[in-house]
Amino acid sequence: MTAHEPRTAGPHAAGSRTTVVVITRDRRDQLLHTLDRLAALPERPHVVVVDNGSSDGTAGAVAARHPGVTLVSPGRNLGAVGRTLGARHARTPYVAFSDDDSWWEPGALAAAERLLDAHPRLGLVAATVRVGDEGREDPLNAELAASPLGREHGLPGTRVLGFLACAAVARREAFLEAGGYHPVVFFAGEEQLLAYDLEACGWAVCHCPEVVAVHSPVGGVRDGRRAVMRRNAVLTAWLRR
Structure with missing residues (x-):
């Protein structure tokens, strides 16, 4: 498979208007568990997996266990930009993101x-x-609910300028208009810059508690993550403020 070329096996669920984009790298077993969960949803969403350069047999395992999933293999680790690549391959008006x-x-x-x-x-x-x-x-739920931006007439929840990337559902048009995730930020705190760019394009970002994602992280905080988040906060401020 060439870089950025998707492999699609099997038909999409009829009537589904949401694609779930999942990015992964060298976590085959966790990914398969996530795909099992997504396959069991009553909404039967389309699923696109972007494999950020795995070396643990992820692609073959996905093809064998979930042949209806669209697999995109860029051939290297794109970081959060993998989500943007996945959204480009979606053909539904809405895109949900999972890790x-x-x-x-x-x-x-x-x-x-x-x-x-x-x-x-x-x-x-x-x-x-x-x-x-x-x-x-x-x-994070309490932080989002307490956003100083508050609620605005015509919107369904508290306006926020941040979110958790694996717990977000975007209007595909808006996400792509805003440019998706910025390659300079790569990972860790990448959501704030996207929230700024969505707002700059005239789109609202809202915390809607009735929409619920489940996060089941394995292990603790990775070494150096806090330092990267601080760096990315500075980059975000420099790029947009």
């Missing part, structure tokens, strides 16, 4: 579709995040 350790609760994508249908200015839904099998609240 290889996250998925959506049953009914969440249908709820997001209703919100996006009803509010044409809404560009991205920042979902509620439940952590692990026990479903505990992610502290």
